[in-house]
Amino acid sequence: xxxxxxxxxxxxxxxxxxxxxxxxxxxxxxxxxxxxxxxxxxxxxxxxxxxxxxxxxxxxxxxxxxxxxxxxxxxxxxxxxxxxxxxxxxxxxxxxxxxxxxxxxxxxxxxxxxxxxxxxxxxxxxxxxxxxxxxxxxxxxxxxxxxxxxxxxxxxxxxxxxxxxxxxxxxxxxxxxxxxxxxxxxxxxxxxxxxxxxxxxxxxxxxxxxxxxxxxxxxxxxxxxxxxxxxxxxxxxxxxxxxxxxxxxxxxxxxxxxxxxxxxxxxxxx
Numbered sequence: 496x497x498x499x500x501x502x503x504x505x506x507x508x509x510x511x512x513x514x515x516x517x518x519x520x521x522x523x524x525x526x527x528x529x530x531x532x533x534x535x536x537x538x539x540x541x542x543x544x545x546x547x548x549x550x551x552x553x554x555x556x557x558x559x560x561x562x563x564x565x566x567x568x569x570x571x572x573x574x575x576x577x578x579x580x581x582x583x584x585x586x587x588x589x590x591x592x593x594x595x596x597x598x599x600x601x602x603x604x605x606x607x608x609x610x611x612x613x614x615x616x617x618x619x620x621x622x623x624x625x626x627x628x629x630x631x632x633x634x635x636x637x638x639x640x641x642x643x644x645x646x647x648x649x650x651x652x653x654x655x656x657x658x659x660x661x662x663x664x665x666x667x668x669x670x671x672x673x674x675x676x677x678x679x680x681x682x683x684x685x686x687x688x689x690x691x692x693x694x695x696x697x698x699x700x701x702x703x704x705x706x707x708x709x710x711x712x713x714x715x716x717x718x719x720x721x722x723x724x725x726x727x728x729x730x731x732x733x734x735x736x737x738x739x740x741x742x743x744x745x746x747x748x749x750x751x752x753x754x755x756x757x758x759x760x761x762x763x764x765x
Contacts, residue, residue: 557647559760560699560753564621564642567756569596572640573625573749582744584725584737589744591627591636595675599623602641607685610668614702617653618644624673626680627745628710635680636707636741637672638749643700654695663693664720670704682712689733690742692721694750699757705746707738721746 563572573596579589602611602619611619620642627636643650657663669691674683687708694703708715719731724739733739 556757556761557699560701560757561620561642563753563756563760564599564623564640566760569623569625571756572623572752573638574752577627577745577748579744579748582747583740589740590630591741591745592630593625593627594635594678594680595626595673597624597626597673597675605639605671605673607667607669607671610670613657613662613668614641614643614653616645617649617700617702620644620700626673626675626678626683628679629741632679632710634707634736634738634741635672635683635710636705636745637670637680637683638705638745639670639673639703640749640753641702641704643702645700647697650695650700651697654697657693657695664722666718668693669718670706672706672708679710683708683710684712686714687712688718689715689736690719690721690724690738692742692746694746696750699753701753703746703750703753705742705749707733707741707745709736709738 573593575593577591577593579591581587582589597605599621602614602622605622605624606614622642623640625638627638628634645653662668669688670693671685672680672683672688674680688706689708691706692704696703705721707721715733717731717733719729719733719739721739721743723729724731724734725743726734729735729739
């Protein structure tokens, strides 16, 4: 059939019944169909083998993330030194040094009762914590990785609740710090908390949080969510000191490290 001719006519413009094709056309169509199905099947099979797409791949990634607390060295989850390029107020660089790592534990004695209650729907498999100080040892920040018992649907439900009810902004749901003796964080207790952040992940059974304060043990009457303390023009003491940046900057970088470890754990040999 040449372009421009009405379907139902042959090359010599003789009428022919619609829907009937020559043997060569039928054969060509069959070949195209076989090739097309082969390409589709190959693409699907390839995605399964690679494990990088689809529901099964997502389940594998989620499962791998949940096991990192006992399969990845602490220095990979909480590096001895964390670089915070552009993480400080006005885009200033930060360098944080780890000064203490808490023994891995449950959540009972490591979180305030109200925060434990808010997180109860996803359960507490294991809680890992580390405390850092800045280069001048003026500030201290505790970062936590709470590994839950929930599936992806449970984590999504909790994340939605935190977002809708703004639970990450409530000071009565602020995480507790980890104070270690004979370190700059020795006096970093509940009354010294100045800024905090809580992030419920949906692609991993993990809640990431951080809470910051001064290393000299001063109390704080009006702690702020890190998001508020980082706003331009904020004049509170935590904001002026950059403690929102301390909490958010460290939490972000520990979370990035977690994601990197998840990718490494799910890599397939080429």
